[in-house]
Amino acid sequence: MAWIVLVVSGILEAIWATALGKSDGFTKLGPSIVFGVAIVASMGGLAYAMRAIPVGTAYVVWVAIGAVGTVTYAMATGGEPFSIIKALLLAGIIGCVIGLKVVS
Known part of the structure; x- marks a missing residue:
């Protein structure tokens, strides 16, 4: 669990x-609320x-x-350019995390 x-x-x-970036320095209400709810739930779950x-x-x-989720979302929505090198580096991060799970 x-x-x-x-x-x-x-x-x-x-x-x-992502919501923090879209909040424009907490001047946009919707993304600011999403940020607040998500960060509390994220930290609580951690x-x-x-x-x-x-x-x-x-x-x-x-x-x-x-990190991988944030960059992947940004690339998928056009907020950040996609490149094969970025995709390979993100796959490397995932591989390292899987390795940590295997050895722990």
């Missing part, structure tokens, strides 16, 4: 990071997951899901 919560929390990290998963492993998985 902790791993499921951690993955969802990582997805929420990508959501709050804290819950850390009760069963070692801190280092949980944190790196959470950050990796958030």
Whole structure:
């Protein structure tokens, strides 16, 4: 259960990071509300997951899901240019996280 919560929390990290960028310095209400709700839920889920998963492993998985999700969303929506090198580097991050899960 902790791993499921951690993955969802990582997805929420990508959501709050994207919403933060769209909030225009918290001047836009909708994205600012999404940011606030998502960050509280994301941090709460991370804290819950850390009760069963070692801190280092949980944190790196959470950050990796958030980072890969944020960049992938930005590339998919045209907010950031796509490149094969970026895609390979993102795949490398995913591979490293899977490796951490395997050895922990």
